[in-house]
Amino acid sequence: MVETVTLARSGSLAGRRMASVTELAPVARFSFRGSEATAIKLGEAFGARPAVEPCRSSVAGARSALWLGPDEWLLIATDQDAGTLFAALETALAAEPHSLVDVSHRNTGFDIVGAGGAGLLSEGCPLDFDLAAFPVGMCTQTVLGKAEIVLWRFAPLSFRLECWRSFAPYVADFLAQAADNQD
């Protein structure tokens, strides 16, 4: 059975296993660094409380907080523009030592959805994508080929891949090649 892999940057590709790769529209993203106590304060203002457990995400409506390191989270908001939200968060955190950086334009996101998604990623990522090893809600920084990426499983067959914008053509081509390899 031949299914179609749609790739925003590279057009349509034939792939044996079903997966769609879609480049996402711009959203507000922040890199937040601070202590766990500061993260709790941030969570009150942001909506999604940053997870303390390693490699876990928290979602509240249109707001997501992804654990990247013991004092580092990636915040994603799809419901508000970055400038307004940034100002609101900075106001809430005024008294706390922290670092909040608007990285909305630094990153590009891809959604990789479908039964073949894990197989595509496995072409360039050494992680185990079994649901027991990489459950829904897990997020981590890792590699895809030569690109450093953030990978987040937000549903059993759905991954969000965040990479730096300059790496996006490479990541898109890598996934297209991966789909070709699996034909």
Next chain:
Amino acid sequence: MLLIPCPYCGPRSELEFKHAGEAHITREPQVADDQAWGEFLYTRTNPKGIIAERWRHTSGCGRFFNCLRDTVSDNILATYKSGEPRPSLETSGEPSR
């Protein structure tokens, strides 16, 4: 390929990590003669056997941590967070061979 257990993220492939030299090398600020400075900079134990090393989970959580590795078998015996004391081998579990 080595599977290195990051103290934060759990076992990950070696290609996510960077080696960062021998661990537990401390500088004595009071001793500033050429001999001591040279030893601080360049002298390493380079053992055949167990060595404590610093590693960084570069393509993961980005954190430095320490690792006990057997230079003969390449077995990773233990990993622990920076600042924690070097674990004794009795508590590190696995034998080196």
